[in-house]
Amino acid sequence: MNDYDHLASRLRDAGHDVDAVERALALLVIETPSWGYGDSGTRFATFQQAGRPRDVFERLDDAAETHRLTGSASAVALHFPWDRVEDYAALREHASAHGLAIGAVNPNLFQDPDYRLGSVTHPDGAVRAKALEHLRECVEIATELGSTAQSLWFADGTNYPGQDDLAARRERLYDSLGQLYAALPDEQELLVEYKLFEPAFYATDLADWGSALLVCQKLGERARVLVDLGHHAQGVNIEQIVALLGLEGRLGGFHFNNRKYADDDLIVGSVNPFELFLIFCELAARPLPRLTIDQAHNVEAKVEAMVLSIVNLQEAYAKALLVDRGRLAAAHAEGDVLGGHHALLDAYNTDVRPLCAKVRAEQGAAEDPIAALKASGYAARAAEQRGSTAAVAGGWGR
Ligand code: RM4
Ligand code: MN
Ligand code: MN
Numbered sequence: 298m299n300d301y302d303h304l305a306s307r308l309r310d311a312g313h314d315v316d317a318v319e320r321a322l323a324l325l326v327i328e329t330p331s332w333g334y335g336d337s338g339t340r341f342a343t344f345q346q347a348g349r350p351r352d353v354f355e356r357l358d359d360a361a362e363t364h365r366l367t368g369s370a371s372a373v374a375l376h377f378p379w380d381r382v383e384d385y386a387a388l389r390e391h392a393s394a395h396g397l398a399i400g401a402v403n404p405n406l407f408q409d410p411d412y413r414l415g416s417v418t419h420p421d422g423a424v425r426a427k428a429l430e431h432l433r434e435c436v437e438i439a440t441e442l443g444s445t446a447q448s449l450w451f452a453d454g455t456n457y458p459g460q461d462d463l464a465a466r467r468e469r470l471y472d473s474l475g476q477l478y479a480a481l482p483d484e485q486e487l488l489v490e491y492k493l494f495e496p497a498f499y500a501t502d503l504a505d506w507g508s509a510l511l512v513c514q515k516l517g518e519r520a521r522v523l524v525d526l527g528h529h530a531q532g533v534n535i536e537q538i539v540a541l542l543g544l545e546g547r548l549g550g551f552h553f554n555n556r557k558y559a560d561d562d563l564i565v566g567s568v569n570p571f572e573l574f575l576i577f578c579e580l581a582a583r584p585l586p587r588l589t590i591d592q593a594h595n596v597e598a599k600v601e602a603m604v605l606s607i608v609n610l611q612e613a614y615a616k617a618l619l620v621d622r623g624r625l626a627a628a629h630a631e632g633d634v635l636g637g638h639h640a641l642l643d644a645y646n647t648d649v650r651p652l653c654a655k656v657r658a659e660q661g662a663a664e665d666p667i668a669a670l671k672a673s674g675y676a677a678r679a680a681e682q683r684g685s686t687a688a689v690a691g692g693w694g695r
Contacts, residue, residue: 353382358395446485448488510522616649
């Protein structure tokens with residue numbers, strides 16, 4: 298008996314509907330980030346890799362390769378102005394020719410020198426107007442690309458006590474985002490991402506999920522919170538945040554990555570796979586929100602890192618689908634403190650790799666995506682065709 302047959306029969310004996318698990322897994326869609334294929338850096342340096350994509354079309358090619366290998370990465374999130382082009386119809390066509398949809402559009406309001414003191418919360422109305430103009434431009438771009446989400450993250454905040462009026466900044470935020478929301482076409486939603494600190498080191502204007510939720514509640518139903526795994530204080534219970542936002546119908550999306558210390562943007566599941574599993578246990582309790590990877594690969598090979606992240610996401614989701622919900626509910630009802638815990642551990646400790654491999658193979662993707670990537674020679678070909686361009690110190694996302 299091969300590994301898959303053995304696993305499937307064991308799961309069926311334990312009462313699992315293996316076909317339903319496989320169907321759900323096959324429907325998993327993860328958006329990969331165009332900026333995850335381009336250059337990224339630490340605050341000290343950017344290391345260029347041979348074969349780095351030279352423009353957004355080549356970033357989409359890398360995303361298509363990730364999808365070809367994994368079967369779960371059929372959409373790409375874009376970042377503007379990093380992904381700005383003259384002809385959006387051509388970009389949309391390039392994506393669909395590669396079997397990709399355009400995912401969330403991410404406006405960038407953190408690199409222009411005008412935003413030194415903030416963007417939508419800046420004390421100067423002229424800077425806020427400029428920020429709003431970029432946000433409106435991104436709404437237009439999304440319409441042209443067939444994207445259905447604006448994903449907002451602001452670097453806005455202050456570095457010193459007394460630097461600015463905290464409440465006034467909040468009112469400027471409400472005002473700016475209120476204008477954006479009013480300009481949003483029906484088919485687009487607004488995702489509001491928060492982050493504890495960095496680049497602001499005293500008070501970030503959108504620092505936590507409660508703060509983001511307040512904004513969303515003010516704006517309207519199509520505004521929802523986006524949770525990024527690297528954006529909390531150490532020890533914060535992220536699966537609980539997922540549960541609470543889900544219950545309120547305000548969990549709009551996820552930025553997956555992993556961290557040891559702060560916003561490290563490492564490969565998904567590389568540091569804390571158990572946390573990832575617990576998050577998926579909460580996510581799997583209701584229809585999945587928009588799921589995106591948000592990673593920055595500074596020293597690791599980018600496509601390989603993305604593929605590994607997808608594989609880790611598939612495994613975490615598969616394990617979450619194998620939680621015996623009946624057993625869990627019974628343990629809760631009986632006040633059996635460790636009964637529910639064991640139910641989770643049983644699922645978590647299941648080696649789901651043969652099942653994930655089978656689902657991928659049925660989708661026409663690779664049983665072993667990392668081995669297939671290495672065997673394909675994709676990286677070497679990209680290095681040869683794209684060459685390398687001069688390193689840009691501190692270059693980001695393109
Ligand atoms: C931020 C945040 C945003 C991402 C940028 C590049 O820390 O996570 O989502 O777009 O980094
Ligand atoms: Mn993020
Ligand atoms: Mn981040």
